[in-house]
Amino acid sequence: MVRFSRVGLRYPEGGGAWALSGLDFMLEPGSFTWLLGPSGAGKSSLLRLMHLSLRASDGEVEVLGANIARLPRRALPALRRRIGVVFQDYRLLPHLSVFENAALPLRIQGIPEARLTADVREILRWVGLLERADASPSTLSGGEQQRLALSRAVVARPALLVADEPTGNLDDAQARRVITLLREMHRLGTTVIVATHSEVLPVEYPAAALRLESGRLVSHG
Numbered sequence: 001m002v003r004f005s006r007v008g009l010r011y012p013e014g015g016g017a018w019a020l021s022g023l024d025f026m027l028e029p030g031s032f033t034w035l036l037g038p039s040g041a042g043k044s045s046l047l048r049l050m051h052l053s054l055r056a057s058d059g060e061v062e063v064l065g066a067n068i069a070r071l072p073r074r075a076l077p078a079l080r081r082r083i084g085v086v087f088q089d090y091r092l093l094p095h096l097s098v099f100e101n102a103a104l105p106l107r108i109q110g111i112p113e114a115r116l117t118a119d120v121r122e123i124l125r126w127v128g129l130l131e132r133a134d135a136s137p138s139t140l141s142g143g144e145q146q147r148l149a150l151s152r153a154v155v156a157r158p159a160l161l162v163a164d165e166p167t168g169n170l171d172d173a174q175a176r177r178v179i180t181l182l183r184e185m186h187r188l189g190t191t192v193i194v195a196t197h198s199e200v201l202p203v204e205y206p207a208a209a210l211r212l213e214s215g216r217l218v219s220h221g
């Protein structure tokens with residue numbers, strides 16, 4: 001599903017420093033994995049490699065059966081469509097309604113209107129936002145905005161779901177609700193990886209964990 005072999009990353013603006021180095025791990029199909037580590041450890045960088053926003057400077061990254069370094073550029077958009085991404089800062093489009101934010105991946109794929117409406121309504125019901133479908137995202141609470149971001153990430157039924165600190169700005173109750181939804185996606189068969197610097201959530205929701213420190217994997221289990 002996902003395989004990193006001796007992966008290293010240097011940012012062009014990073015003055016030659018390795019943000020990540022020597023990463024070796026696999027995510028099995030259908031697994032749920034916590035990505036742990038202190039601020040600056042490299043969690044977002046690792047996830048950017050996984051959701052194909054960056055290319056590795058060293059080693060090999062394989063995602064959904066594709067070796068990214070050998071993949072022709074024209075094949076990237078189709079592969080990206082099979083990966084759902086949830087960002088800490090939501091990245092919602094303020095000029096679109098809740099419905100249209102959730103619908104975005106399906107619009108990009110040109111899904112016919114009747115199926116799109118049915119799928120978006122189903123996903124908004126799942127995250128508890130169907131009644132707010134016509135609202136502007138700016139009128140939602142932080143937890144609601146994050147649940148909307150999650151609905152957009154999963155509406156096209158991705159094989160891989162990558163969540164970068166999805167609970168970072170939320171209170172405990174909202175954070176648990178978002179994690180419960182992520183766990184449910186996992187239960188339905190999606191491979192899920194969730195970065196967090198919370199020490200509490202991985203204890204409450206035990207699962208496999210990768211732990212990063214200073215760009216290196218210090219434990220995997």
Ligand SMILES: Nc1ncnc2c1ncn2[C@@H]1O[C@H](COP(=O)(O)OP(=O)(O)OP(=O)(O)O)[C@@H](O)[C@H]1O
Nearest residue numbers: 011013014019038039040041042043044045046197
């Ligand atoms: N765009 C960038 N250009 C240069 N260096 C970067 C860039 N983004 C991140 N870095 C560096 O890479 C290292 C890892 O950062 P990253 O954001 O991946 O860590 P993180 O574990 O996600 O931190 P946080 O929990 O605070 O989000 C840090 O040293 C950071 O300064």
